[in-house]
Amino acid sequence: MDKITKQNALNAHTWVGVFLSVLLFLVCLSGTIAVFHFEFERWEQPHITEMENVSPEVVEKAMDSFLSRHTEESHHLFVVFPTSDIPRLVVENDHVAYFADNEGNLIEKESVSFTQMLVDLHLYLNLPHSWGMILVSALGAVICTLVITGIIAHKRITKDAFKLRRGGNGQQAQIDLHNRFGLWASPFHLVIGITGTYFGLAGIILIVIATLNYGGDRDAVVDQIFTPDPVLVPQEGKPAIGKAFAQMETLAPEKSPIFLTVHEVGEPEQFIEIYAKAPNRMIYAEGYRFDTAGNYIGVAGYENGEWGKQLLWSMYRLHFGDFAGLVSKWLYFVLGVMLTMLCVSGMEIWLSKKAHPPLASRLWYATVWGSVSALAFTAIADMFFTGSLVAVFWCLMLLNTGVTVAVKSLTKPMWLLISGLSVLMLLVAYVAVHGSATFTIASLQLNIPMAVYVIWSVYRARTLIKRASTEQAKVKKDKTGSAGQASQGNSAEGASA
Known part of the structure; x- marks a missing residue:
């Protein structure tokens, strides 16, 4: 590659990094810490009863207790199972959530304000969600740009792959460390940048695809990615979530139920969906669907769907490292620290060249x-x-x-x-x-x-x-x-x- 191309890449790498350094740092730092957002939720209320599993009867009792206390209108009901990444039983609606003990008694209200603020900082920079996510997603694209231009600008990428010079005023060592972190972890950085870009720009991509291929029908595009709601005879009555949950041992004994959702509560189209984590698969979960009476309808089809659907349903676990327990989370944390330190060292190198x-x-x-x-x-x-x-x-x-x-x-x-x-x-x-x-x-x-x-x-x-x-x-x-x-x-x- 000629010198002019390398110099142009270096200039682009430098000035993009400098002008967006603060925003990039805050997104990378908060994202590195937010890898443990489930652990932070437990940390905020450490005294809550924890358990490894729960019976259908306990789930039913906990939801009944919750509904007797909260009669406000809500489009959804949720149950978070202790087989998820948080070993606690949680029942909630669209407005409030409560923990329950291993007998189905409500304990106290869920309060995870700090975790929510931290995740909000990473996803939206604490800005209004509609355009905060677009900004953060644009920063994901910037990360991809910095990785690519950094590799192009590297003059001796093969010879210097393992070089780390010490001594002097430390500036050369810092440059070498910056280049090594950027090179060794570049596949991870690209994954983070691409998946981060997807989260914010998905809405824009949806509009573009709908306009070009579906005559502007966004619902048609959504139906290609997310399985449409089942068409049922009009439903009524209290959802039999205990009965639905009990069937998971037979339907998917190898899977871990993460949470249950009652969709369109109180409406004729009401139905129950249980999301279960598939072992050795990157997709977030497969959805098992039941009618209001708890009768099994079928699966949503994410686990064995088309490759594009499986890829999109893998974005969450790819971005947050939530696919191999604490091993993948700690790996993502270490790689996230490297990405954050790239932001820090890049700016310090620029400052040193300006005589600090x-x-x-x-x-x-x-x-x-x-x-x-x-x-x-x-x-x-x-x-x-x-x-x-x-x-x-x-x-x-x-x-x-x-x-x-x-x-x-x-x-x-x-x-x-x-x-x-x-x-x-x-x-x-x-x-x-x-x-x-x-x-x-x-x-x-x-x-x-x-x-x-x-x-x-x-x-x-x-x-x-x-x-x-x-x-x-x-x-x-x-x-x-x-x-x-x-x-x-x-x-x-x-x-x-």
């Missing part, structure tokens, strides 16, 4: 490490505050920006230290609020990684502070030595004269 302008550099570090601090304090606020967590998070981000402008000493190591101490404060607050429940699996699976982050961030901050002090002392010594030599030179000249 003080205010711009401090603002970047306030964004990177200050966002971790803002998330930690938002989680703390959720324990004592019932207002908008979106407002809390963005007010904290604005506060970080204002303080950084005002206080010149808030450099990279200081913000790194602040982020670690903020997470430590979150852990202390968590123990104070949840007490003995802090030591349940639901808590420890996230609290232990958070404690590891605290230790690493404090250690890393101290290392950077010591390094900066050593460099400052060396510079001061060099200046003093130069001044002394100049003074001796002047004295010698005077004596000679």
Whole structure:
């Protein structure tokens, strides 16, 4: 490939990354953490009864108790089974959700405000959903662009595949690490970018396909992707969800039921659908359908449908790594950290080439490490505050920006230290609020990684502070030595004269 093409690719890679650096970082950081969104839901309410399975009678009792308490109009009813990624029984409608114990008694209202804010940050950047998702999806396309232009711009991609130079001022090592992360994990980054782009642009794609091939009939396109609702004789009465659930042991004994939905509640077209996770398949789930009386109708046909339908139904698990339990989630977390660090190191490389302008550099570090601090304090606020967590998070981000402008000493190591101490404060607050429940699996699976982050961030901050002090002392010594030599030179000249 000629030098002009490589240079153009490098210019595109640089300026796209610089101008969208903050948005890309926030989407990548929140997405990396949101890989564990189910674990965060458990973490928010660690004292809830957990179980491995549940009987049809318990499911029926829990829903009956829920319906007697909540009579408001709702188009759907849901039951989340403990065989899903959350080992808890949840019954809900379109407005509210409750946990139930292993006897079918309602325990307390589901409250996962922090998790919802975190997922909303990743999917919509906390903007209105209609155009927030389009923006985030466009960023997915940008990630694909950065991966491709980065590979094209690489001058010696084969020779430098495993090169990592150390020494000097660290800039060369940072460039090498940036290039290695970008190259080694490029297949993952492309998968994340493509699937992320799909989620937001699916509506636009649907309109285009409907216009070109179906005379503008969007429903016809939807029916090709999502199996249409079954055509039934008019239904009435309370849905027999217990009877429907009991049949899953016979219909799909090898599958794990994830959740149950009652569609069009109270309407003549009401029906029950149970989504079950198919082993060794990437699709989200297969749908098993029943009429109101609990009689089996058939499957939705996602598991053995056309390849295009199976691909679209695999997008969720491909994007969030939810296909091989905690193994795939931790793999996605590590790869997500690499993608996030690409955003960080790319901007730091650009800043270093601009001689690290003080205010711009401090603002970047306030964004990177200050966002971790803002998330930690938002989680703390959720324990004592019932207002908008979106407002809390963005007010904290604005506060970080204002303080950084005002206080010149808030450099990279200081913000790194602040982020670690903020997470430590979150852990202390968590123990104070949840007490003995802090030591349940639901808590420890996230609290232990958070404690590891605290230790690493404090250690890393101290290392950077010591390094900066050593460099400052060396510079001061060099200046003093130069001044002394100049003074001796002047004295010698005077004596000679």
